[in-house]
Amino acid sequence: MSGRTVIGGGLGPFGLSLAYLRQNRLATGLNLLLLALGVAAIAGLALIDNQMQGRLTRDVAGIDLVVGAKGSPLQLILSSVYQADVPTGNVPLSTLDDLRRNPLVKQAIPVAMGDSYHGFRIVGTTADYPAHYQAALAQGRMFATAMEATVGATVARSANLHVGDSFAGSHGLTPGGEVHAHTPYTVVGILAPTGTVVDRLVLTPVESVWAVHDHHHHHNDGDDDDHDADHDAPHSAEAGAQPPREVTAILVRYASPLAAARLPRAINSETGAQAASPAVELVRLMSLLGAGLDAFRAVGVLLVVTSALGTFVALTNALQQRRYDLAVMRSLGASRARIVIQIGVEALLVSGTGTVAGLVLAHGGIALFALLSPRARDFGLSPFTVVPADLGLLGLGIAVAAVAAALPAIQAYRTDVARTLARG
Amino acid sequence: MSPPSPLIHLRALRHRVAGRLVLDLPDWRVEDGEHGLLLGPSGSGKTTLLQIIAGLLSPTSGQVIVAGQDMTSLSEGVRDTVRGACVGLVFQQLHLVNALTLADNLRLAQRLAGYPLDDDRVAHLLARIGLASRAEARPQQLSQGERQRLAIARAVVNRPALVLADEPTSALDDGNCQRLLDLMLEQAAENGATLLIATHDARLKARLPARLTLAASVLEVVA
Numbered sequence: 001m002s003g004r005t006v007i008g009g010g011l012g013p014f015g016l017s018l019a020y021l022r023q024n025r026l027a028t029g030l031n032l033l034l035l036a037l038g039v040a041a042i043a044g045l046a047l048i049d050n051q052m053q054g055r056l057t058r059d060v061a062g063i064d065l066v067v068g069a070k071g072s073p074l075q076l077i078l079s080s081v082y083q084a085d086v087p088t089g090n091v092p093l094s095t096l097d098d099l100r101r102n103p104l105v106k107q108a109i110p111v112a113m114g115d116s117y118h119g120f121r122i123v124g125t126t127a128d129y130p131a132h133y134q135a136a137l138a139q140g141r142m143f144a145t146a147m148e149a150t151v152g153a154t155v156a157r158s159a160n161l162h163v164g165d166s167f168a169g170s171h172g173l174t175p176g177g178e179v180h181a182h183t184p185y186t187v188v189g190i191l192a193p194t195g196t197v198v199d200r201l202v203l204t205p206v207e208s209v210w211a212v213h214d215h216h217h218h219h220n221d222g223d224d225d226d227h228d229a230d231h232d233a234p235h236s237a238e239a240g241a242q243p244p245r246e247v248t249a250i251l252v253r254y255a256s257p258l259a260a261a262r263l264p265r266a267i268n269s270e271t272g273a274q275a276a277s278p279a280v281e282l283v284r285l286m287s288l289l290g291a292g293l294d295a296f297r298a299v300g301v302l303l304v305v306t307s308a309l310g311t312f313v314a315l316t317n318a319l320q321q322r323r324y325d326l327a328v329m330r331s332l333g334a335s336r337a338r339i340v341i342q343i344g345v346e347a348l349l350v351s352g353t354g355t356v357a358g359l360v361l362a363h364g365g366i367a368l369f370a371l372l373s374p375r376a377r378d379f380g381l382s383p384f385t386v387v388p389a390d391l392g393l394l395g396l397g398i399a400v401a402a403v404a405a406a407l408p409a410i411q412a413y414r415t416d417v418a419r420t421l422a423r424g
Numbered sequence: 425m426s427p428p429s430p431l432i433h434l435r436a437l438r439h440r441v442a443g444r445l446v447l448d449l450p451d452w453r454v455e456d457g458e459h460g461l462l463l464g465p466s467g468s469g470k471t472t473l474l475q476i477i478a479g480l481l482s483p484t485s486g487q488v489i490v491a492g493q494d495m496t497s498l499s500e501g502v503r504d505t506v507r508g509a510c511v512g513l514v515f516q517q518l519h520l521v522n523a524l525t526l527a528d529n530l531r532l533a534q535r536l537a538g539y540p541l542d543d544d545r546v547a548h549l550l551a552r553i554g555l556a557s558r559a560e561a562r563p564q565q566l567s568q569g570e571r572q573r574l575a576i577a578r579a580v581v582n583r584p585a586l587v588l589a590d591e592p593t594s595a596l597d598d599g600n601c602q603r604l605l606d607l608m609l610e611q612a613a614e615n616g617a618t619l620l621i622a623t624h625d626a627r628l629k630a631r632l633p634a635r636l637t638l639a640a641s642v643l644e645v646v647a
Contacts, residue, residue, distance in 0.1 A: 011528060011535045023523040328519040331480060332578075333508015333537040335501055418481040421515055422471050 017346035031314045032354045038303035039358025039393050045300050046389030047366055059197045060278040067267055068249035073276035080111050080249035081278055083121050083197050087113060090246035091273045099250055104259035110247040112209040115169035118159040122169045122202040124209035133198045139163050140189030146207040150189035152199040161187050183212045312404040315347055319408035326412050327420040340409045347405030355397025359390055429492055431456040431618045437486035446472055454618060461632045462622035470622035474588045478511050479503035491585050508537030512579030514589035518571055520563035526574055527559040530581045537582050549577040569600045576608055583615040590622050601627050
C-alpha cells in the first residue's frame with residue numbers, strides 16, 4: 001500500500017500498537033516487568049563481573065610475587081595487593097634487603113600497613129609503588145620524608161584532603177581505632193585517578209609507619225593487623241626475635257622467568273617468610289567466586305529465557321485474540337505486509353521497551369547500590385560504563401521480539417480472512 | 425454508447441468448500457444506483473457470496489465483476505486495494521476495533537484504504553449516527569443499536585460505490601430495524617452507493633424492491 005499507511009501517525013503500525021498495548025495495560029505491564037527483571041539480572045551481573053575482573057586484573061598486573069608473613073597465601077595477596085583483607089603479619093626489613101640483592105629480582109616494593117584514615121588504608125612504601133600503578137600526580141608532589149603523605153584520588157575527594165592539610169591516622173584498618181594524634185601526617189600531593197587500588201590509599205614512606213608506632217606502646221587492641229614496629233613489643237615474636245624494623249609485605253617483580261621456578265621455593269623453605277604468586281591466587285579466587293557467579297548467571301539466563309517465553313506467550317495470546325481485528329484490517333484494505341509489519345512493530349515495542357527498562361534498572365540499581373554501600377564504593381563500581389553484554393542484551397531483546405512475532409505473524413499472514421470474519 | 429454497466433455482475437458463479445458445492449448461481453446483476461437483497465435461510469451461502477463479491481474469497485469458477493473490475497482476475501494485493509477503495513462492509517458480528525475510539529475506528533478505515541484522514545467526514549458521520557458527543561468513547565461502551573450504526577458509518581466513510589451488509593438488522597427490534605434501514609438508504613443515496621444486503625429478516629423485504637427476491641430462487645439452487 002502507499003507509504004502513508006506504513007509510516008507513523010496515530011493509526012500507523014506504531015500508534016495502533018500503542019492503542020492495543022494500552023488496552024491490555026495490566027498484561028503488558030507485567031510482561032514488561034518480567035522481561036525487564038530478567039534483562040536487569042543479566043546486565044547487572046555482567047556489569048559487576050566485567051568491573052570486578054578488570055579491577056582484579058589491573059591491581060595485580062606486573063606483580064610476580066608477594067612476600068609476607070606465613071599464613072594463607074590468598075590472604076597475603078588480598079591484604080597486600082588488593083588491600084582488602086587483614087595482613088598475615090610482618091616480615092623483617094632484612095627480607096627486603098635480601099630480595100633487593102637477589103639477582104633474580106628486578107624490583108622489590110615494600111608495603112607497611114596498620115593504620116587508616118577515614119577507613120582508607122595508610123600504606124608505608126616507596127615511590128616505586130605509585131610508579132608501578134602509573135599513578136600520576138594531580139597536585140603537589142610525591143612523599144619524600146617521614147610523615148609526608150601523597151593521597152589517592154578517592155581518598156582526597158571523600159576525606160576532603162588538600163595539599164598542605166594535616167591529619168592523624170587511626171590505629172587499625174577500619175574506622176574507630178585509636179587516633180595517633182601526636183604524629184600527624186602532612187598531605188604533600190594528590191594522585192590522579194587510576195582505577196586501581198591506589199585511588200583508595202594514603203601513601204607515605206615506610207619510615208612514617210615506624211615513626212607513628214615508635215611513639216606508642218604496645219596497643220594490642222584486638223586487631224590482628226599487627227604491623228607494629230614497637231621495639232619493646234614482646235608479641236612480635238612470630239617474625240623472629242625483635243627485629244629492628246619490619247614491613248607487612250614485599251611486592252616483587254622478577255628479573256627473569258627463571259625466578260618463577262626458584263625464588264618462591266627458596267623463600268618458602270629457607271626463610272621465615274612465605275612467597276605467594278598473585279596469578280595463582282587470582283585464579284584460585286576467581287574459581288571460588290566463579291562458582292557463585294556461574295550459578296547467578298545461570299539464574300539470570302533462566303530469568304531471561306522465562307521472560308522471553310512469557311513475552312512470546314503474551315504476544316501470541318494477544319494476537320490470537322486480535323485475529324478478528326487483523327482480519328478486519330485486511331477487509332478495510334490493508335495488505336498482508338501491513339499486518340505483518342503491525343505485528344512486528346508491536347513485538348519490537350514490547351521487547352525493546354522491556355530490554356531497555358532492564359538495562360536502565362541494572363545500571364540504576366548498581367548506581368544506587370554504589371551510593372548506599374561503602375563496600376561497593378570500595379570496590380570502585382562505576383555503573384555508567386556500557387559493557388559489551390549490554391549490547392548483547394539489546395540484540396537478545398530484538399531476537400526475542402523476532403521469535404515472539406514470527407509465529408503470530410505467520411499465522412496472521414496465512415489467516416483466511418473470509419473464514420475468520422464469518423466465524424466471528 | 426454502450427448501455428450503463430451493472431455495478432455487480434455475477435457470471436456462472438460456482439463455489440465449492442472442501443469439495444462440497446455451496447454456491448451455484450445463474451447470471452445475476454445489480455445495476456448502478458439500485459439496491460439488492462440477498463435472501464435465504466442461515467447456512468445458505470449468503471455470507472460466502474458477500475465475501476466473494478468483496479474479493480475476500482475467490483470463487484471456484486465463474487466471474488465476479490464489481491464496478492467494472494473482474495475481481496476473479498485480480499491478484500490478492502490489488503483486490504485489497506479495490507476493496508479498500510470501492511467496497512464498504514458491514515459484518516454480521518460488526519468487528520469494530522475495541523482498542524480504538526469511535527472516531528479512530530472511522531479514521532482507521534480511511535487510513536487502511538489509503539485515503540487521507542478526513543476529520544470533517546468523520547465528524548459528519550458521527551453526528552449523523554447520533555454519536556458526535558461520544559467520539560472518544562470505545563465501541564464496547566455502546567449499545568447494540570449504536571454499535572450497528574457505527575459499523576455502517578465505517579462502511580460508508582470512504583464513500584464506496586458498493587456497501588455490502590450481512591444481517592445488519594437481525595439483532596434489532598422493529599424500531600431500531602427501521603431506523604437502521606433508513607440510515608443505510610440515506611447514506612447510500614448521499615454517496616450514490618449501491619446497497620447489497622444479505623438477510624433472512626422479512627422486515628427488510630417490505631422496504632426494498634421486489635426484484636431482489638431473485639436471491640431466494642438462486643439459493644434454492646444450492647439447497
